[in-house]
Amino acid sequence: AGQIRFLRASDLMDEGTYWETVLRCSKGMSLARARRTFSIMGRTEDSSDDDLAAFFYPPMQAADIFRLKVDIAFGGMDQRKAHMYMRDVADRNGWNKATCIHTPMLSGLKGKQGGRMDSFDHKMSKSDPSNAIILHDSPKTMRKKLRKAFLDVQDSDSPVYEIIDHIILPQLGSMTVTPKPEFGEPSEWSDIEELTKAVSNGDLHPFDLKMATADSLSEILEPLREYFDSNNQLMNQIMEITG
Known part of the structure; x- marks a missing residue:
């Protein structure tokens, strides 16, 4: 044992x-x-x-x-x-x-919603799946959730920025933002301050940043998804327990 x-x-x-x-x-x-x-x-x-x-x-x-x-x-x-x-x-x-x-506490995808920052009532929680990234979410689900995620381009505590700063950059070292071809060329970012400045200045569109965030998270969590896809009985048991 x-x-x-x-x-x-x-x-x-x-x-x-x-x-x-x-x-x-x-x-x-x-x-x-x-x-x-x-x-x-x-x-x-x-x-x-x-x-x-x-x-x-x-x-x-x-x-x-x-x-x-x-x-x-x-x-x-x-x-x-x-x-x-x-x-x-x-x-x-x-x-x-x-x-x-x-x-550090990750904010829920819906943002502070008027709550005090020091009360932590805005934190990401699995009790509200639409407000959180679940580890086995599919890439499509992540894109859907990040599309709706709150992003104040001037606020470094916005949930999208937090995910990039605390998860994506430490894990991947950089992230690539790829807009539609008619809106510009792909760009790579490894510094959160430069990235937030580019978004607040209008050099990067918030939607493109959200989609890049979803894709980068999907890349990080891919091994976990593959494991549960090939061992779905474990996930089924977890879902039975948690409802």
Whole structure:
């Protein structure tokens, strides 16, 4: 057997000591300290005074890490405040503090939609497939999704720019934008700042950039698609589980 073990949340919570740990993670922590973690739920610090359940989340998140004996807690940037809460709890109780590693958050394809950037309520999530790139999406599906993706040519935090900056350029080194022949020649880009400047100046059309983004993502994910195409029983099982 390998070293990976899958554990249901119910298995953890049914242990006799889990809720004791949750209470100990709550002891000595003020409501103000708990509020500072609320960005993990896409909320502002002052938005949950009428929702007691929101205050249970930080100690439960910390308790999960302690009960699982996590050495390295890996998550998106939205997890930072909750993880710092966990480390404060560890200091108070003399418990082992997990090392925390946080990665950038990709925005959903629909953009911020009026949300605050620091609330992370705009992040890409599989719960809304039309707002996210799913790893086994076909090239046609990716083009359809990127065609509709939000792109503010002046905003470097636009989801299309983020995908290029965090995924395509690190993986491929450069990307080629190919407009229709009547609209210009193909161009190759390896610097995100030069690319965004060309789009904002009108040297590159946003539509051409979106299609180049879709094609580059398809190239990166092709090995994964090939694997699941030849092992479709695995994908069928996943779809049965996730619905």
